[in-house]
Amino acid sequence: MNTISFYETHRNIRKHSVENRDYVSYCAYVFNIIYLRLGTLNLNSNTMQRVYFDNAATTPISEEVINAMLPILRGQYGNPSSIHAEGRSVRAAVESARKAVAQSIGAGTGEIFFTSGGTESNNMAIKCAVRDLGVQRIISSPTEHHCGTHAIEAVEKVDGVEVVWLPVDVVGRPDYQSLESALADSGDKKTLVSLMHANNEIGTMIDLGKVSGLCRQYGALFHSDTVQTVGHFPINVQETPVNFLSGAAHKFHGPKGVGFIYISPESPIKPFIDGGAQERNMRGGTENVYGIVGLAKALELATTEMKERVAHICEVRNFLKERLLEIFEDIQFNGDCDGDSLYTVLNVSFPPNPKNELLLLSLDIAGISCSGGSACSSGSEKGSHVLEAIHADPMRKSIRFSFSHYNTKAEVDFVVEKLKAILPVREMVGV
Ligand SMILES: Cc1ncc(COP(=O)(O)O)c(C=O)c1O
Numbered sequence: 287m288n289t290i291s292f293y294e295t296h297r298n299i300r301k302h303s304v305e306n307r308d309y310v311s312y313c314a315y316v317f318n319i320i321y322l323r324l325g326t327l328n329l330n331s332n333t334m335q336r337v338y339f340d341n342a343a344t345t346p347i348s349e350e351v352i353n354a355m356l357p358i359l360r361g362q363y364g365n366p367s368s369i370h371a372e373g374r375s376v377r378a379a380v381e382s383a384r385k386a387v388a389q390s391i392g393a394g395t396g397e398i399f400f401t402s403g404g405t406e407s408n409n410m411a412i413k414c415a416v417r418d419l420g421v422q423r424i425i426s427s428p429t430e431h432h433c434g435t436h437a438i439e440a441v442e443k444v445d446g447v448e449v450v451w452l453p454v455d456v457v458g459r460p461d462y463q464s465l466e467s468a469l470a471d472s473g474d475k476k477t478l479v480s481l482m483h484a485n486n487e488i489g490t491m492i493d494l495g496k497v498s499g500l501c502r503q504y505g506a507l508f509h510s511d512t513v514q515t516v517g518h519f520p521i522n523v524q525e526t527p528v529n530f531l532s533g534a535a536h537k538f539h540g541p542k543g544v545g546f547i548y549i550s551p552e553s554p555i556k557p558f559i560d561g562g563a564q565e566r567n568m569r570g571g572t573e574n575v576y577g578i579v580g581l582a583k584a585l586e587l588a589t590t591e592m593k594e595r596v597a598h599i600c601e602v603r604n605f606l607k608e609r610l611l612e613i614f615e616d617i618q619f620n621g622d623c624d625g626d627s628l629y630t631v632l633n634v635s636f637p638p639n640p641k642n643e644l645l646l647l648s649l650d651i652a653g654i655s656c657s658g659g660s661a662c663s664s665g666s667e668k669g670s671h672v673l674e675a676i677h678a679d680p681m682r683k684s685i686r687f688s689f690s691h692y693n694t695k696a697e698v699d700f701v702v703e704k705l706k707a708i709l710p711v712r713e714m715v716g717v
Pocket residue numbers: 342343402403404405406408431433482484485486511513514534543545660661662
């Protein structure tokens with residue numbers, strides 16, 4: 287929208303809301319003012335330097351992935367379910383992608399099903415485990431992604447499933463002792479443990495092997511939301527048995543709107559989306575062929591380049607951490623920052639300050655993209671359920687910086703300079 291039509295829209299909304307005493311459009315009016323101001327300040331945003339430190343929300347798609355998708359987008363338009371030549375060539379691309387994904391996590395090819403992303407995979411695991419495998423009890427954590435907690439709340443409400451929310455410690459890790467007690471208390475009730483491998487807001491990771499072992503010991507099913515770790519950490523379902531795990535391409539430089547679910551042969555659920563016989567009768571709907579090919583390519587690159595990427599990202603993250611500690615007084619980090627944590631995430635807690643309220647907005651205007659929590663919650667007024675669960679001080683401001691191998695230390699310098707201009711810095715003795 288150009289600036290003139292934006293002003294017109296803005297005036298019309300105000301006129302309508304005032305005349306009709308319409309609260310919703312009055313809110314739209316207020317948002318418009320903010321957006322208008324940002325738009326004016328950002329008129330040169332195309333030429334302005336921007337630093338993208340929000341890779342836990344989504345990552346930029348890599349050139350190699352785009353190149354792998356182009357032949358399908360351009361020429362291979364067949365429906366993979368068609369038996370003619372056009373269909374067969376696309377079917378071959380989907381199946382070779384499935385094989386590549388399966389190999390990267392040590393699964394059988396028939397155990398991988400493509401979905402629209404992490405949300406669908408997690409919903410499928412939780413809801414189908416209740417519907418098809420007789421799960422009556424779910425043990426989970428309040429710090430799960432909302433697609434996990436809300437799916438669990440839905441089966442609690444609709445199917446009467448009993449839910450145990452485990453206590454978490456100050457870094458957001460579920461208490462293993464409580465997990466074991468809850469498993470022991472399950473008795474004859476078929477139980478599903480649903481715990482994310484790494485938290486998307488504060489990075490805290492669980493010991494996947496330990497939880498997997500406990501689930502085996504007590505005969506419970508285990509689902510892990512591995513959306514933030516697939517492509518970033520080695521995962522092998524042979525070494526660490528799980529019943530379900532999920533992945534989303536856009537978290538490892540693949541396209542958005544495509545993901546996968548791993549389903550172990552011991553947990554034969556039925557389709558979550560009814561329809562045709564696609565995905566071997568497990569998910570109706572014509573496959574997102576370009577997405578699937580892009581996902582497999584992105585995962586192949588993430589797996590082969592993992593070592594170099596990890597080293598680089600850790601360097602950038604540690605550099606930001608050191609610079610922040612040096613510049614700001616009383617800075618803290620949420621989660622198990624120096625322990626078992628996502629190396630892609632640094633959740634920073636700034637001391638109380640009147641400027642904190644608009645910190646994210648000020649950073650955005652300064653050319654820096656980061657986030658206050660998970661991207662999916664950014665439209666809601668409520669604060670982060672993860673920070674609430676770890677009893678983070680609500681007077682402090684938490685910002686999640688999250689990195690990819692495309693980020694540099696020079697970008698960290700840029701961010702620190704901008705932060706110094708916004709927030710009060712430590713007084714340097716002898717300067
Ligand atoms: C841990 C976690 N689980 C699930 C999701 C949802 O994935 P998608 O956006 O692919 O639906 C996200 C995305 O933010 C995530 O970080």
